[in-house]
Amino acid sequence: MKTYFTVLLLGFLIGCGSSKVEQEVVLNETARASSSTTTSIGTESDKSELTHANDVPIRSFNIAQEHFSNNEKVAEIMNFLASDELQGRETGSEGIAKAADFIETSFKENGIAPYFSSYRDTLVNFDQPAFNIVGFVEGKDPLLKKQFIIIGAHYDHIGTLTEENGDSIANGANDNASGTTTVLELARYFGAMRDNRRSIIFALFSAEEKGLIGSKHLAQKLKGENLNLYAMLNFEMVGVPLSGRNYDMYVTGYRNSNLAEICNRYAKEKLVGFLPSAADMNLFQRSDNYPFFSEFNVPAQTFCTFDFTNFNHYHKVGDENALMNFDHMASIINKSIPVVKGIANSPIKEIIWHR
Template identity: 70%
Template sequence: MYRLVVLFCVMLFYGCGATKLKETNISNIESINPTVTENNSIEEKTKGTILTSNTEEVFRIMSYLASDDLQGRDSGSEGIEKAAVFIENEFKENGIAPYFLTYRDTISNFKKSAYNIVGYLEGNDPELKKEFLIIGAHYDHIGQIPGTTDVIANGANDNASGTTTVVEIARYFGNSKKNKRSILFVLFTAEEKGLLGSKHLAKRLKEENFNLYTMLNYEMVGVPLIGKDYLMYVTGYESSNLAEVANMYTKEKLIGFLPKAKEFNLFKRSDNYPFHQEFNVPSQTFCTFDFTNFNHYHKVGDEVELIDFNHMVNVINKSIPMIEAIANSTTKEIKY
């Protein structure tokens, strides 16, 4: 029913001439969807499901996660519970299993009931499947800001955009099964409280002798960089060869260096960092917020209407071949 309502809303907006949705250029999908692999075009399908992302799917997910109904997704709130159920249903529909007994990893370092959502896709190689990638983003935000006319901090860019990216990447791999290594798709809670969800899970997995190759995190990817010759930057750029390897795999300058990220030490300020601390393996965050292209960080103005859906589709569809190559390389080429 929700999918039908969203589709109706899109048609209604277009019929009424709403400029905001027209700017997303939903009909022009093929011009921004790259080839997934050398031998498989954007039209590749599995059981009728188009595997690559498109603006309709991104809009559907974003418009729910950043809606007023979720009340800003504060950790431990009724709003984030709705987000959790939505993500769990997306995983179920696309062949992503729970890693633990359920999708929910209840964190032990927060006073309210809060949990990470952890999905699992086993690798298809008998040996490489013993090694794991983690693809993550935080799905919580700051809730409400009293004293303003619009009190809901919807958190569209921060970080419904990263959450949507992970959900869409999971949809691709869940349907294509093109991963030799196993993958965890993780949406973290309580990032805004001090990386509590990722700290909890990193410690738990380390205690279980989890065999982690690399952790790739997505944070604030809803608007494009300005005046850059690369699509995304990565935090901790100089600490590993991730950018070099990613660019080699994708045969383009997908990842670049943002001096501001180093200046503000963003490497330590997102959910990649606890995995670096616990596992000492390349654990880094992809981002397209450059401190000049978005003025609504932790404000009520972080609304879905400001998101560039074409840009997000580009981020997702160009991340897929990068992640596929990382999951399938015979050796661990990404190193500190």
């Protein structure tokens, strides 16, 4: 009777136009209510741990995952972060301070707790007031929650440039309002569902354009606190789709780990592939993943859909929202949800670094 009532309630809420977050929470509760009849995953020795953690198999949330983010939600975030009002979000500027306020508000509204005493992690290695914004969702497993995954992106850009066709603002829509939006949407999902067994830190970095300064600061700080870091997953320039590829994103340091294989298994498609030019240009060391690899010596890699051929406005005033593909971005977000969830919930550390 309980299961029958829950199914009726789910159908009523979805049919009556409830919000997506409300629908997803009902899906969550429905899965939990029926967990006793759901096939468990893992080995026989894992099953007691999964039951103890009230784990929900990955497939329980396919509907919510596939439709969680959308064009409108992506546009709402992007249209602020890459607006002229923020004047290109240069580190230390009034514009990036407004972006920080926006990110902090998003965390608060979506149930993301501050990781430190506040969301603002002040940089000690920069000569102007600047800070990362750092929140987290604690894992639900009493043991695995002591292990952390960091989901990151930089939210700064390069400010203003010499005027070109009447425009001097380097809005940084692709670089990296797109990555920031991806992290905020992933945070919104996990803040609503709270179904991660490992703890997840959501970090938005300042001063990446000054030489990875924000991520270096946070990596050193967390290392000094002996954070048990499992992996760092970074999103950089995901605003336009790749062209002529049989995958949606590439990952830097592809040959250094089995991360692409893990991602594709959880995505149930070829979501992540190998871009030869990424290795040729040593992109692994050129984004905010690298300080975490340097400090922790754990898998730390960047996902990207910019391959230097599909977007002609890198570090130019033409990096505008009008050129972004919000449907593509929503798709990347939705396809990344089961990937992050799978990595966060696996009873073992699946990502292997080839040392």
